[in-house]
Amino acid sequence: xxxxxxxxxxxxxxxxxxxxxxxxxxxxxxxxxxxxxxxxxxxxxxxxxxxxxxxxxxxxxxxxxxxxxxxxxxxxxxxxxxxxxxxxxxxxxxxxxxxxxxxxxxxxxxxxxxxxxxxxxxxxxxxxxxxxxxxxxxxxxxxxxxxxxxxxxxxxxxxxxxxxxxxxxxxxxxxxxxxxxxxxxxxxxxxxxxxxxxxxxxxxxxxxxxxxxxxxxxxxxxxxxxxxxxxxxxxxxxxxxxxxxxxxxxxxxxxxxxxxxxxxxxxxxxxxxxxxxxxxxxxxxxxxxxxxxxxxxxxxxxxxxxxxxxxxxxxxxxxxxxxxxxxxxxxxxxxxxxxxxxxxxxxxxxxxxxxxxxxxxxxxxxxxxxxxxxxxxxxxxxxxxxxxxxxxxxxxxxxxxxxxxxxxxxxxxxxxxxxx
Amino acid sequence: xxxxxxxxxxxxxxxxxxxxxxxxxxxxxxxxxxxxxxxxxxxxxxxxxxxxxxxxxxxxxxxxxxxxxxxxxxxxxxxxxxxxxxxxxxxxxxxxxxxxxxxxxxxxxxxxxxxxxxxxxxxxxxxxxxxxxxxxxxxxxxxxxxxxxxxxxxxxxxxxxxxxxxxxxxxxxxxxxxxxxxxxxxxxxxxxxxxxxxxxxxxxxxxxxxxxxxxxxxxxxxxxxxxxxxxxxxxxxxxxxxxxxxxxxxxxxxxxxxxxxxx
Numbered sequence: 001x002x003x004x005x006x007x008x009x010x011x012x013x014x015x016x017x018x019x020x021x022x023x024x025x026x027x028x029x030x031x032x033x034x035x036x037x038x039x040x041x042x043x044x045x046x047x048x049x050x051x052x053x054x055x056x057x058x059x060x061x062x063x064x065x066x067x068x069x070x071x072x073x074x075x076x077x078x079x080x081x082x083x084x085x086x087x088x089x090x091x092x093x094x095x096x097x098x099x100x101x102x103x104x105x106x107x108x109x110x111x112x113x114x115x116x117x118x119x120x121x122x123x124x125x126x127x128x129x130x131x132x133x134x135x136x137x138x139x140x141x142x143x144x145x146x147x148x149x150x151x152x153x154x155x156x157x158x159x160x161x162x163x164x165x166x167x168x169x170x171x172x173x174x175x176x177x178x179x180x181x182x183x184x185x186x187x188x189x190x191x192x193x194x195x196x197x198x199x200x201x202x203x204x205x206x207x208x209x210x211x212x213x214x215x216x217x218x219x220x221x222x223x224x225x226x227x228x229x230x231x232x233x234x235x236x237x238x239x240x241x242x243x244x245x246x247x248x249x250x251x252x253x254x255x256x257x258x259x260x261x262x263x264x265x266x267x268x269x270x271x272x273x274x275x276x277x278x279x280x281x282x283x284x285x286x287x288x289x290x291x292x293x294x295x296x297x298x299x300x301x302x303x304x305x306x307x308x309x310x311x312x313x314x315x316x317x318x319x320x321x322x323x324x325x326x327x328x329x330x331x332x333x334x335x336x337x338x339x340x341x342x343x344x345x346x347x348x349x350x351x352x353x354x355x356x357x358x359x360x361x362x363x364x365x366x367x368x369x370x371x372x373x374x375x376x377x378x379x380x381x382x383x384x385x386x387x388x389x390x391x392x393x394x395x396x397x398x399x400x401x402x403x404x405x406x407x408x409x410x411x412x413x414x415x416x417x418x419x420x
Numbered sequence: 421x422x423x424x425x426x427x428x429x430x431x432x433x434x435x436x437x438x439x440x441x442x443x444x445x446x447x448x449x450x451x452x453x454x455x456x457x458x459x460x461x462x463x464x465x466x467x468x469x470x471x472x473x474x475x476x477x478x479x480x481x482x483x484x485x486x487x488x489x490x491x492x493x494x495x496x497x498x499x500x501x502x503x504x505x506x507x508x509x510x511x512x513x514x515x516x517x518x519x520x521x522x523x524x525x526x527x528x529x530x531x532x533x534x535x536x537x538x539x540x541x542x543x544x545x546x547x548x549x550x551x552x553x554x555x556x557x558x559x560x561x562x563x564x565x566x567x568x569x570x571x572x573x574x575x576x577x578x579x580x581x582x583x584x585x586x587x588x589x590x591x592x593x594x595x596x597x598x599x600x601x602x603x604x605x606x607x608x609x610x611x612x613x614x615x616x617x618x619x620x621x622x623x624x625x626x627x628x629x630x631x632x633x634x635x636x637x638x639x640x641x642x643x644x645x646x647x648x649x650x651x652x653x654x655x656x657x658x659x660x661x662x663x664x665x666x667x668x669x670x671x672x673x674x675x676x677x678x679x680x681x682x683x
Contacts (some may be wrong), residue, residue, distance in 0.1 A: 015681075075521060075524060097518050097521075098548070100442070112523075286562045
């Protein structure tokens, strides 16, 4: 059935010592197992993907997730086991893959179409749509060597989705585009989901995965270690990364490479400041005062912070920035900007700070980025504790809107007589 | 998207056409003389062979230097179509890593487009050859109608050899040096600038075995001689071409499995 992918007992090895001639001999002799030393990029993977699924593949760098994608695409062949995929497959595996830098964007799109098996006439019929979606202006007729990486992504994504694939395989490239285009991509992906096409999305950005996927798997050290609903798998992945982070460095240990990578994986959680004032608790509460993660658009929302003071802190300010899933600031404020008198705190004291606001946002995931600081003068603050991606919440908004914040708006349309 | 050895030619005709066109345009893109360069190589070879072998050594004395030059030119075009495709096939896989590694792509199309572009690249030369024959002999020949038919075994033989070297290319990089040396030797063992009659006695067998000699013989008969091709030779080259093509394709498909790992 078109759109299904089946992976049975698949392992993939690469020879560590490159012996091309021996490899060829093995292949020609029909032998599957190489001899000597090899690196197993994947071991014994079973995965059945039903048509219409949006599957996320989570994993750290080098875990084997990209190899898995290349096997699905049929670009690589498994060392053991069987891979089959039914239907037309489009891939976005690398920036500008398959593009010849000497040829123009338009010429390269035509070639992509031919590679997917379209005739010139079929391509011309879709070309206008692709060019329009990519929004490259005059650049569409310039050599792709002159493109920025963002422009590459625009063109590659437009070509891949417009050439009518049953299966779309995407490897982390979307993160390169600008926010505006990313949202356009997400809308396109939603449309694909409604049309029942299969999407496989490799990433280590948990939020974007949770946002678009309905099922997710984790590839870790060449093995498939988890498979389930996207939310559940995301939690398991975060727990896994958390555990590794603790093992690798501890709370105050050196930020080793694994720790850095783990940080990146958990949505860029990061924190700095001297912590004379420390944010010790963050809670996102619904209208009923209960902790929640999901809001309907316009619901009452309370963000509660508990701050502990380890030193005396004059003119205490607490601010928070709400960011969307692509990291853009949507809205931010603090008690100083709101014109409130600022209080001084002494060491040992605590503060309870609450922000009450309507969840008037577009559909999507948002992160809270709070900062505790001390106001010095004018626009100057001393940052005491700043946390990026401290907490997450989600908003479901049934209405379409442009941008991310839904500012209350009344529209009236009146019929007037013919022009006087 | 699997098609058989011959099915691929039809199933992927749009892609093959686009790639061959890009290949030809890309070659001369940005150069001042453009497509005229396609004529440069055969004309230069024609000039030097006619001068050295035809005039200085005197091979052209028998039938006149004009007909000698035409005969050499005809053979050179066939030879270049073959040897260029074979030599370029050695590197065609690892010259296109992004097509091999990063997109879903029928690899067998790469050597095929090199062969098609190689033959197409000699078409301007063919036109000049036909015009020159018409001018020199004072008439065009009906036998020119056989030319498309004669291109078929040329394509099959070339593609068959191209499949083998293209499949070996990424695995044994030395194949490139080997192929250029081998085609050079092969050229001198093919009656291009000397007559077939040179192969006498025990050497006659070589002439028989060399499909390029048979191909050139038939092209010369049709283009210069105004005669129908030698059907025995035609069937021989066609059968050999089919065999080479099938075997080369099968070999290539097996070797293909390791391309993405190696490129």
